[in-house]
Amino acid sequence: MRFRLTITLLIAALSSCVSAQDLFQKGVTEESQGNREKAIEYYSAAIQTDADFVKAYNNRALIYMQNNRLADAATDLDEALRRQSQYAPALVNRGILYEKQGDLERAYGSYDAASQADGALLAARFNAAKAALSLGRTKDAVLHIDEAKKIAPADAAVNRLAARIYLAAGRSGEARDIYKTIYDGDGKDEEALVGLIQASRRIGRRDDALKYAEIYARERPGCSRCIILLSSLYLENGRNETALTTLEAGVQRFPSDSTIRYRLGLLYAGKGERAKAVAQLEEYVKLRGEETDEEAEAAKTLLATMKKK
Numbered sequence: 001m002r003f004r005l006t007i008t009l010l011i012a013a014l015s016s017c018v019s020a021q022d023l024f025q026k027g028v029t030e031e032s033q034g035n036r037e038k039a040i041e042y043y044s045a046a047i048q049t050d051a052d053f054v055k056a057y058n059n060r061a062l063i064y065m066q067n068n069r070l071a072d073a074a075t076d077l078d079e080a081l082r083r084q085s086q087y088a089p090a091l092v093n094r095g096i097l098y099e100k101q102g103d104l105e106r107a108y109g110s111y112d113a114a115s116q117a118d119g120a121l122l123a124a125r126f127n128a129a130k131a132a133l134s135l136g137r138t139k140d141a142v143l144h145i146d147e148a149k150k151i152a153p154a155d156a157a158v159n160r161l162a163a164r165i166y167l168a169a170g171r172s173g174e175a176r177d178i179y180k181t182i183y184d185g186d187g188k189d190e191e192a193l194v195g196l197i198q199a200s201r202r203i204g205r206r207d208d209a210l211k212y213a214e215i216y217a218r219e220r221p222g223c224s225r226c227i228i229l230l231s232s233l234y235l236e237n238g239r240n241e242t243a244l245t246t247l248e249a250g251v252q253r254f255p256s257d258s259t260i261r262y263r264l265g266l267l268y269a270g271k272g273e274r275a276k277a278v279a280q281l282e283e284y285v286k287l288r289g290e291e292t293d294e295e296a297e298a299a300k301t302l303l304a305t306m307k308k309k
Contacts, residue, residue, distance in 0.1 A: 020050035027059060036063050054080040058090045065097060073097055088118035095127055107131050108140075115144060122151045126158060133165050141165045156182075163195055172202040190220075197229065206237050224254040231263060243267065251280070258287040262299055269302065278306050 027042030040063055046056040057080035064073035074097055080090040095110030108131040114124035129144035145162045152158050163178035176199035182192035193216055200209035210233045217226040227250035234243035247264040254260055265280035281303040288296050 020046040086117040088114040
């Protein structure tokens with residue numbers, strides 16, 4: 001009780017002789033130095049001096065979020081928006097808070113509203129694009145990321161998100177260009193490498209896709225999905241025997257990978273090597289156990305057919 005009274009008196013003393021802007025700026029300074037509680041005091045004093053000073057509500061809410069005081073953060077942001085409904089920074093932060101609370105739909109609504117309020121605010125456009133992509137709203141994601149790229153064309157995070165969105169939207173050539181720039185700058189960037197493979201494949205540049213897939217498999221010897229991807233690309237390029245030997249090596253390295261077993265079984269069946277196909281498909285069925293999906297049902301049907309022969 002005494003502590004709260006001291007804080008109240010301090011806020012009153014601060015706000016009696018200093019402008020809200022000055023108090024707010026002192027809070028910003030304290031926050032930049034890591035003094036969160038002191039910053040809260042100054043933001044609170046700024047609010048007491050001018051109840052419509054929405055920047056103080058917004059900044060205090062950010063500290064509350066950092067301190068996991070989510071209810072207090074929501075109260076401040078809602079109050080800021082009640083007083084100034086188009087204040088874009090508070091709309092963005094309300095969206096971030098909705099995301100923390102697991103409500104992506106309302107988060108997107110806040111980010112989109114922030115983008116309408118201030119189309120040049122990068123945080124609004126970026127977060128709206130990211131949320132739209134997660135919600136499967138590809139057109140909205142493209143709209144926002146295109147605007148974000150106009151605002152910050154060289155921003156690494158913006159370009160990475162743009163590549164993801166363009167790939168999802170069928171703008172694979174643009175996605176490939178971005179991923180290639182990223183990969184050329186950092187040859188260890190796995191997302192860029194996988195993106196290059198996917199985008200090259202979609203625009204019909206199979207040789208490029210295969211080249212990058214071979215790099216992917218070589219640099220990641222513990223990656224079973226690399227084997228599966230590489231074998232698929234060999235098949236697409238008409239290199240069936242290479243696909244077969246790739247899967248045979250893969251099953252030795254990853255004997256518990258059901259997908260490799262299934263793909264290998266299919267190739268053996270296609271070559272007419274019934275015994276080998278049956279052996280792989282039986283192992284596949286054992287590995288899948290009681291699991292059921294379209295692939296599992298197809299494997300069981302093929303296995304039963306081959307056993308009748």
